[in-house]
Amino acid sequence: MRFTPNGPDQDMRQTAARIAKYRIHQSRYGYSRWILIERASGRPVGDAGLLFLDDYGWIDFGYRLAQPFWGRGLATEAGSAWIEKAFTELGLERLTAIVHPENHASMRVLAKLGFFKERQDVIRGMRCLVYGLTSARLRTPHPRD
Numbered sequence: 001m002r003f004t005p006n007g008p009d010q011d012m013r014q015t016a017a018r019i020a021k022y023r024i025h026q027s028r029y030g031y032s033r034w035i036l037i038e039r040a041s042g043r044p045v046g047d048a049g050l051l052f053l054d055d056y057g058w059i060d061f062g063y064r065l066a067q068p069f070w071g072r073g074l075a076t077e078a079g080s081a082w083i084e085k086a087f088t089e090l091g092l093e094r095l096t097a098i099v100h101p102e103n104h105a106s107m108r109v110l111a112k113l114g115f116f117k118e119r120q121d122v123i124r125g126m127r128c129l130v131y132g133l134t135s136a137r138l139r140t141p142h143p144r145d
């Protein structure tokens with residue numbers, strides 16, 4: 001959570017409020033952050049998905065997993081499912097992702113998914129790299145960023 005601009009939730013009430021906002025977002029836009037459930041055990045292991053950031057005017061792609069589930073390809077699997085949904089079912093044209101410059105695992109996930117690095121910025125107080133992916137680019141072969 002040290003690489004998340006708002007940091008961790010302080011308590012369950014804050015978590016419940018965050019999930020309530022995700023539900024409202026889902027009804028409004030048809031997408032949101034969704035829970036990730038491990039198929040084998042049925043356990044919740046993280047979340048992933050899209051949020052429209054109206055203060056920035058972009059659709060933010062984000063993901064996070066509980067630590068015991070890192071390193072199994074799950075973020076890449078969930079990300080690739082979201083990209084497919086975004087560009088086919090939802091008809092979106094562009095996704096944006098922000099990453100702390102020391103979050104090497106996350107940068108690797110974005111590279112594997114075909115995102116390209118656009119610029120450095122400060123978003124919600126966090127120094128970050130801004131990545132983008134367009135539906136047009138996804139369909140064009142490209143070197144790794």
Ligand SMILES: CC(C)(COP(=O)(O)OP(=O)(O)OC[C@H]1O[C@@H](n2cnc3c(N)ncnc32)[C@H](O)[C@@H]1OP(=O)(O)O)[C@@H](O)C(=O)NCCC(=O)NCCS
Nearest residue numbers: 063064065070071072073074075076098099104105106108
């Ligand atoms: C970032 C995160 C989502 C990655 O999830 P994951 O399921 O472990 O990711 P994947 O297994 O799909 O891929 C991780 C890749 O990063 C690589 N990686 C892991 N740690 C790394 C490091 N320190 N430096 C470079 N690469 C690293 C892995 O080897 C793997 O690449 P590979 O498939 O080429 O071997 C997970 O670590 C996490 O939840 N972190 C905390 C929350 C967070 O940072 N979310 C993203 C905010 S932008």
